Amino acid sequence: MPELFIVLALALLLVGWQHRHRAKQDRLHQSKLQQNIRDGIAAPPSLHPFINPDLCIGCGSCITACPEQNVLGLVNMKSVLLQPDHCVGHGKCEVACPVGAITLVLGARENGVEVPVTDEFFQTRVPGVYVAGELGGIGLIRNSMRQGMQCIDAIAAKPQKNAARYDVIIVGAGPAGLGATLQAAAKKLRYLTLEQNDIGGTVLKYPRRKVVMTAPLHLPGYGKIHFRDVRKEDLLAEWQKIIQKTGINIQTKTRVEKIERKGNVLEVIAGNHRYTAANVVLALGRRGTPRQLGVPGEELPKVIYQLDDPQEFAGRHCLVVGGGDSALECALMLADAGARVALSYRQGTIARAKPRNRQLFEEAVRQRRIHALMPSVVKAIAPQSVRLEVNGEEKNIPNDDVIVMAGGVMPFEFLKEIGIEMRTLYGEPLPGRKSV
């Protein structure tokens, strides 16, 4: 008998502990959710979960299944999208939900997301212009690579008689552009791949040593890649190996600015060059091109548009340009790493950033860890200095590195100029995508 009491008492203790633990988690998630709503963190640019609260039974399987940090959480025993900006669209939550409460959607009710209208072969309404990867709404490395290959399969299946120099020009060398390039080479098409930055696309911008979740995939001319979980650096190294083994050619540092149709030929304009192609695969992603300052000296190698490793800048004179969250976060990381940081912003006050970032930034300015040059405009960049107009006065400051964080130019205007028809989704599933 006493044993039974002990077992019962232990069971009660356990239930009580679980109850308290859940209530604590719930409170934590509730406050995180409220903070993110106050900070105006919007839906991510790619597919993300919509959780139907009427169906959700609060089992938490989706939270366990999600490989990213703190994307989902339980509030009042219902799963909610806690950190929309941490979601990359793995879709594991949708698979894990036992009651079908999750649908992957694009955009949000108050914030629509544009996607190009395409047929089943990813061809847009402009004949010969295809869209692959995240630009079309479906992201992830493996999906994007496969779509790139599928676009090329559709192109290779068409008659190839055309006066153009290339059968296909691929724009972008992230996963989608890489997949398309490998397939174009394997199909012996006359191809040209143009990339504004370096090979790797968004993967290049992941935090250092991020564990990338992907799935095995057969690559034309190379064979199967077996990765499931791999560090960013190892994935990029594997891609370099693939490029060397297959001998594919990718022209980097070449930004495509315009595409025009001339008869049955497409003209692709990049800088002073005009290339002609029968088909174009747009593998531009959805994350935009960093906005440039357009000042003399911007072509110097010390001017960068993304910060990979703040530690490398310790003791250096750094100028961060911009006044949004990325600029503030970048300035704070550099200051923490021991860099001598100045921040140039054209407005007199920081208004567009999250309150938490603003508060940390103002604190760092008060502590003289960051020198705020506001309002100011960069006029020219020289190898060891930067000339600015600060409050109407010209000023030269010593400088080793300029980090431009002035936002991005989204690819949608570019698509519309080509004549590509777009549709806006307001928290809706992507047409044609099969739900699990």
Ligand SMILES: Cc1cc2nc3c(=O)[nH]c(=O)nc-3n(C[C@H](O)[C@H](O)[C@H](O)COP(=O)(O)OP(=O)(O)OC[C@H]3O[C@@H](n4cnc5c(N)ncnc54)[C@H](O)[C@@H]3O)c2cc1C
């Ligand atoms: C933080 C983070 C973590 C992620 N983690 C994962 C993960 O673990 N697993 C996973 O599968 N996915 C992950 N993703 C998603 C994945 O990175 C993207 O879905 C994938 O990179 C999309 O590939 P893409 O080729 O369509 O576009 P991108 O990778 O964005 O590549 C587009 C390329 O086009 C180039 N480009 C754009 N415009 C032009 C132009 N005009 N001229 C020339 N070039 C141009 C760009 O410079 C870029 O290189 C993550 C995303 C983020 C942001």
Ligand code: SF4
């Ligand atoms: S898996 Fe489904 S039912 Fe369980 S918490 Fe997540 S959304 Fe709710």
